[in-house]
Amino acid sequence: MRLWRRPERGREIPLAMRLLSGPVIAAMRLIQDLTVTGTENLPASGPAIFISNHTSHLDGFVVAVALYQAGIPPRFMAKKELFAEPLGTALRALGQVEIDRDAPGGAIEQMAEILDEDWSLIIFPEGTFTHDPAGWPMRAKTGLARLHEARPNVPIIPVSHWGNERIIHQWTGRIRWPRILHRTERVLLHFGSPIELTGATYREQADSAMTTIAHEVARLRAELGRPMGTPPSERFEPEALNHRLRRQARQDAKALRLAMKKVRRAKLRARVRRLFGRP
Template sequence: MPRRRIGFWYRLAAVICKPPLVVLINRDWRGMENIPAAGGFITAVNHNSHADPFAYAHYQYNSGRVPRFLAKSELFKKGFVGTMMRGTGQIPVYRETTDALSAFRAAIAAVERGECVVFYPEGTITRDPDQWPMTGKTGAARVALQTRCPVIPVAQWGANELLPPYARKLNVLPRKTHHVLAGPPVDLTRFYDQEMSPDLLQETTEVIMAAVTRLLEEIRGEKAPETPYDPREVRIEQRRRTAAEEAQDALDAHERAVAEAAGEGPSAKPTAAHQAAVHQTAVHGAAAHQAAEVREVREEGQGK
């Protein structure tokens, strides 16, 4: 497949990054025939290592279609890395700011110019204990439905063995193999003429993530869990548990204080004042929990 629109900065990035990648990892690359030769498209890729953007970019670069990644805005600010990110046309994501939606406008513009835009729908490295894809955020679905461009699901495995999730040191020996499998475009036509509601975006995202997960099952030769790991649900449950524990701690502390003040044992019954204090603690905990849930929903609506 002929390369197109590479430019100086991408060629420089390839000169810097490809030699260590070739030395450190073997390649098992499949499905490159599914990468469109022309026109704008999205790839939806699972994320399980800080090294996998480099390893996947190598695959995508060799396909002849250079990738435009969505990446956190901090990487664009200064130094050589920032210069490279800007020069290679990567797309900054400004989280929790008034510019949060600018990344999606830029992604849509890139697709409409005929570029390849890479989405990590999970939004971060997977937190699934067995490194299966998590539930996805809706950004890729939003761009796909608005542009009606092809969405190519891609699964990768192996960079996470070179640099395990959240690790800081490479695990070089024995030499690892980076497996990449790109599938045919995900069929989203049934969603095209519907109102772009949160439910529609969520359903579209689930279809995309299911395609990515099936490809990873093929690479790994095993089945993924029936229900994907949902970090939002885990955080909500952790907050609920923390609020309950704090309320119980407040209850226990107040019971001890009342008993000591009355000169009684630990079995003394709680007073009305004590019950009111416990109730107030529970109310504050519930309010904090609800505010956190609202933030989660707002971020999900922005596709973060």
């Protein structure tokens, strides 16, 4: 299904969102060739939790436009740092939700209240761009599982996409102008069927959600002619990598101290030998 069509589900759309939707959709049409599938899996009414992989600065725009065109006002959970003025005024007018990541308990309660008001939420469970070297979805935070526990009857819709990362690099922010100017980059987005979180712990449940998205990402990459095989059985975990790097740094620092100690001892012995005229 092609993306560029008018909303048809009759949901309430905030005024600021209606005013900005035209320019945003036009801009997205200019820079990428976007195709959306799976809209039959979207709920006809009531709230839903949309969870997506995160590879680029464009992800939020792509998911938001796809939902808006399906008649679902896109509301994101965004870190509070983004709500500094003047951007904060615009985000609040668009109905976006400020979240304090240092107070996870309050964030869950805040999201639950929004769902109770019949609004849907868009969440990037990874919390940031993927650090996985191959671009696979990495290990998610457990907030999704905690929110599901608080509101178990709200459907969870997986959103998988691929292609944005080839337009704007996620870490350097470098824009690949030839791809934009010639609109040569295909981007695929798929809304999956509602999923059940499986596992005995929050961690296992969060991992099960990302595994579903990862397998769909693999299918999209193959469809785009960039197959990467099957996703890894273990999700990439930045915290574990940081721990290993810190441990390695401590080990390197210890080895450096020992080496410098040996150098100082050797210099001291050399001075003593010179002092007493020994070779």
